[in-house]
Structure formats: C-alpha cells, structure tokens
Amino acid sequence: MPVHALNHVNIRAPRALVAELKDFYESVVGLRAGWRPPFQSTGYWLYLGDVPAVHLVDDDGVAAATGARGPIIDHVSFTCSGLADAEALLQSRGIAFRRTTVPGTALVQLIMRDPAGNGVELQFQSVDA
Numbered sequence: 001m002p003v004h005a006l007n008h009v010n011i012r013a014p015r016a017l018v019a020e021l022k023d024f025y026e027s028v029v030g031l032r033a034g035w036r037p038p039f040q041s042t043g044y045w046l047y048l049g050d051v052p053a054v055h056l057v058d059d060d061g062v063a064a065a066t067g068a069r070g071p072i073i074d075h076v077s078f079t080c081s082g083l084a085d086a087e088a089l090l091q092s093r094g095i096a097f098r099r100t101t102v103p104g105t106a107l108v109q110l111i112m113r114d115p116a117g118n119g120v121e122l123q124f125q126s127v128d129a
Contacts, residue, residue, distance in 0.1 A: 075119025
C-alpha cells in the first residue's frame with residue numbers, strides 16, 4: 001500500500017484555544033474555514049485550496065501545551081510563496097519566528113509556534129525571497 005500524500009492534521013484543544021488556533025491558521029498561514037461534516041463534536045475544518053488540511057476539534061479535556069516542543073505535534077509544514085510578505089506579516093503580528101535554510105537546497109523555512117505550542121513551518125523556495 002503506497003502512501004501518496006498527507007491527508008490532514010487533527011488538533012484537539014480546549015474551545016477557547018481552538019478559536020485562537022483558527023485565527024492563527026487563517027490569518028497567518030492563509031487557510032480558510034470551510035464545510036465540516038456534522039460530527040457530534042464541534043470545531044473547524046481549515047482548507048488549503050479544496051483540501052481540508054487542518055482539523056480543529058473542541059475538547060476541554062485536553063491539557064495545555066507542555067514543554068518546548070508542543071503538546072503532541074512537533075510541527076506541520078506548509079509549502080508557501082511570498083517569503084518577504086510572510087516575514088512582514090509575522091513581524092506585524094508580533095509572532096516570534098526563526099528563519100533557516102535547508103542545507104544543500106534552495107529552501108528557506110520560517111519556523112514558529114501556533115497558539116497551542118505546536119510547531120509550524122512555512123517553507124519557501126529561496127528564489128521567492
């Protein structure tokens with residue numbers, strides 16, 4: 001059975017934190033909330049184009065972030081364009097990030113944390129700088 005692609009990431013968090021996560025993934029990463037099946041749980045599906053890539057689920061039983069590497073997810077990576085605009089957006093919102101390059105490649109990464117402490121990587125071709 002070959003694997004062809006990452007389908008989605010599911011993040012469970014208390015309701016108030018889910019609202020912060022939704023804002024972050026929409027206004028910083030550029031995803032948009034869309035249709036979500038009528039599950040018994042509540043939350044959001046955030047779309048990357050036509051794909052529901054990040055699922056957020058309200059769960060007040062989940063503890064807050066613990067440790068420097070986030071509660072559960074080490075990081076999620078998104079392929080992006082518009083490096084200068086992305087850096088300006090992060091700076092204007094006061095979001096701490098680290099800019100790195102991938103050795104032996106032309107890739108530039110902006111690495112940060114979402115409001116739950118999960119790692120988020122925005123990856124750009126350096127020619128996009």
